[in-house]
Amino acid sequence: MKKIMTIVGARPQFIKAGIVSKMLRNSYEEVIVHTGQHYDKNMSDIFFNEMDIPKPNYNLGIGSGSHAQQTAKMISELEHVIVKENPDGVLLFGDTNSTLAAAIVAAKLLIPIFHVEAGVRTGIFDMPEEQNRIVTDHLSSICFAATIDDYDNLKKENLKDKSIVCGDVMYDALLFYSKKIDFEKGDYKLNPLFHSKFIDIKKGYILATSHRPENTDDKKNLMEILKALNEMRYPVIFAVHPRIKNIVKESYLEFQNIYFVEPLSYYETLYYTKMAKFIVTDSGGLHKEAYLHGVPCTTILRGGWQQTVNGNWNEFVRPIKKDIIQSVEKRIIDKGVKRCQFGDGNSCAKILEEINKFFYEVK
Numbered sequence: 197m198k199k200i201m202t203i204v205g206a207r208p209q210f211i212k213a214g215i216v217s218k219m220l221r222n223s224y225e226e227v228i229v230h231t232g233q234h235y236d237k238n239m240s241d242i243f244f245n246e247m248d249i250p251k252p253n254y255n256l257g258i259g260s261g262s263h264a265q266q267t268a269k270m271i272s273e274l275e276h277v278i279v280k281e282n283p284d285g286v287l288l289f290g291d292t293n294s295t296l297a298a299a300i301v302a303a304k305l306l307i308p309i310f311h312v313e314a315g316v317r318t319g320i321f322d323m324p325e326e327q328n329r330i331v332t333d334h335l336s337s338i339c340f341a342a343t344i345d346d347y348d349n350l351k352k353e354n355l356k357d358k359s360i361v362c363g364d365v366m367y368d369a370l371l372f373y374s375k376k377i378d379f380e381k382g383d384y385k386l387n388p389l390f391h392s393k394f395i396d397i398k399k400g401y402i403l404a405t406s407h408r409p410e411n412t413d414d415k416k417n418l419m420e421i422l423k424a425l426n427e428m429r430y431p432v433i434f435a436v437h438p439r440i441k442n443i444v445k446e447s448y449l450e451f452q453n454i455y456f457v458e459p460l461s462y463y464e465t466l467y468y469t470k471m472a473k474f475i476v477t478d479s480g481g482l483h484k485e486a487y488l489h490g491v492p493c494t495t496i497l498r499g500g501w502q503q504t505v506n507g508n509w510n511e512f513v514r515p516i517k518k519d520i521i522q523s524v525e526k527r528i529i530d531k532g533v534k535r536c537q538f539g540d541g542n543s544c545a546k547i548l549e550e551i552n553k554f555f556y557e558v559k
């Protein structure tokens with residue numbers, strides 16, 4: 197049986213790898229490596245437990261650091277495990293530093309790379325994610341594009357021959373795990389971070405998150421976002437990424453309309469996204485999930501999934517209070533027409549088919 201090494205490190209990758217793994221394990225030996233980029237319980241373990249993802253065979257415990265330090269440590273540690281396990285291929289997801297480090301090591305060891313969520317391009321080269329995804333795509337043996345637009349981006353970079361559109365594994369995951377949730381009953385109890393102001397879910401709420409360095413490293417930008425959320429017509433559930441915990445701790449009393457909670461698990465994210473009146477986020481995953489659930493969204497990001505803007509479901513704005521308020525207010529009632537462009541929920545099967553062809557089809 198051929199051996200595939202799945203390398204993950206950050207929250208969204210656990211979700212994507214989790215759903216692919218279910219199918220992959222039927223025909224391959226899978227070795228899971230967790231770089232340890234995300235390490236807090238509710239940034240990591242909770243996803244493995246809740247989604248029933250096999251425990252990683254290796255956790256490299258790299259943790260946080262500057263981009264260069266973090267990536268360098270990962271490269272060095274990953275080389276040991278990849279050499280030791282000698283997989284027939286490595287499976288990578290998205291565009292985090294873990295993705296980049298794994299791609300560099302596998303390429304140097306001449307091990308085929310299968311990249312899921314390839315071809316995303318924003319043209320913003322100072323975003324670490326943009327740098328990571330370009331390098332990974334160029335080093336990969338197969339680029340799995342979630343959408344036609346992503347495939348077109350790969351074509352423009354002369355990567356057409358090794359690229360394929362397979363839909364979005366996040367959509368597969370959303371469909372699969374949503375079936376396990378009782379949306380009527382909705383018995384998910386949120387874990388408050390700094391105070392326990394009660395939100396009546398039935399009366400409506402907005403779900404918000406922010407973790408992008410451009411919105412959080414500069415306190416002024418984060419304050420603009422929080423001030424905007426504080427003036428929303430519905431109360432706001434704000435899931436706090438650890439990188440902003442200290443800033444929020446200093447100022448949460450100013451924001452009486454916001455209920456600050458611990459980072460959400462995957463089931464909580466599915467539930468609280470689907471039930472929300474509106475989403476405000478800078479997460480690449482959450483604004484797509486909002487679109488897939490049919491919940492309008494305002495995304496405070498310079499580049500993201502442009503397809504979600506169709507039918508007015510999403511709008512990209514800058515971290516400016518009045519722009520955020522305006523964007524939410526003008527769309528909170530007026531819903532667009534949904535057009536799904538993220539596949540048909542069978543992306544994992546298509547990915548597996550292509551990997552099988554790669555290994556077994558006579559060329």
Ligand code: UD1
Nearest residue numbers: 206207233234235236239260261292293324325407438439
């Ligand atoms: C990373 C990815 C980003 C992805 C996001 C998903 C990169 C460059 N960025 O961003 O693309 O959208 O994950 O969530 O790979 N921290 C903790 N505990 C943790 C994890 C992080 O306290 O378990 C804190 C540390 O202070 C750390 C900071 O958060 O320095 C940032 O973590 P990092 O993994 O570098 O980037 P994210 O913002 O999570």
